[in-house]
């Protein structure tokens with residue numbers, strides 16, 4: 066049993082002078098010269114990035130390149146060693162911002178002995194949803210990930226893909242302004258994956274900002290912009306079309322390899 070994402074201890078921080086607090090439409094995320102090390106090893110190296118509200122932003126990079134670490138810094142789940150992170154104009158980390166985003170971690174944070182319905186109800190209440198709204202949102206989110214018929218089973222009896230789908234439903238349930246999804250479609254079949262991506266697109270059209278990590282290239286191509294990350298640095302941040310045009314490649318995978326070779330050691334923000 067693990068609910069690690071909900072048990073992080075965050076520190077309060079005061080808004081920084083000069084932070085864009087007066088702007089009614091501040092970017093969803095602003096990272097400025099952010100770095101993070103573990104055990105004297107630099108994992109995120111001086112990264113800057115702005116993600117606008119309503120953007121569908123994809124993070125693409127090899128295993129261990131720092132994607133999960135970066136999204137933890139963007140959300141204030143982890144703190145930077147240097148540099149600053151803002152979400153909707155608020156300096157991170159800040160406890161109250163936990164209600165502004167839905168986070169789907171790579172490892173499912175679910176109670177195995179409870180049913181899918183009980184898990185959804187538990188997290189829904191944590192997010193402050195009350196009876197009627199909670200019921201409605203649970204039904205909507207479960208339908209979206211095709212779990213309606215399995216909600217009464219204990220999660221311990223779910224397949225890996227079903228657990229992923231339940232985690233996604235929980236992240237979607239409180240309709241956050243920002244959705245952060247760490248490899249959301251691993252173990253999900255192609256048909257359902259397509260409908261989940263259609264829903265993600267619709268959410269961004271309604272103003273939700275989505276940040277998603279993926280290894281799946283056809284998913285990467287659906288993003289408004291992609292950040293290609295290698296060894297804790299961006300080697301490129303641009304729309305899929307521009308990345309292809311810039312490299313003359315016919316696929317994002319090839320573009321990633323070409324840019325990695327071309328820009329060895331360089332950082333782009």
Ligand SMILES: Nc1ncnc2c1ncn2[C@@H]1O[C@H](COP(=O)(O)OP(=O)(O)OP(=O)(O)O)[C@@H](O)[C@H]1O
Pocket residue numbers: 103104108126127128129130131132133134135171
């Ligand atoms: N809390 C931590 N303590 C020590 N090392 C860490 C910690 N978190 C991440 N790392 C290390 O940082 C590196 C980057 O990890 P991260 O999970 O950010 O990569 P990733 O790009 O998300 O990889 P994947 O695609 O495999 O999920 C790895 O070498 C990992 O072992």
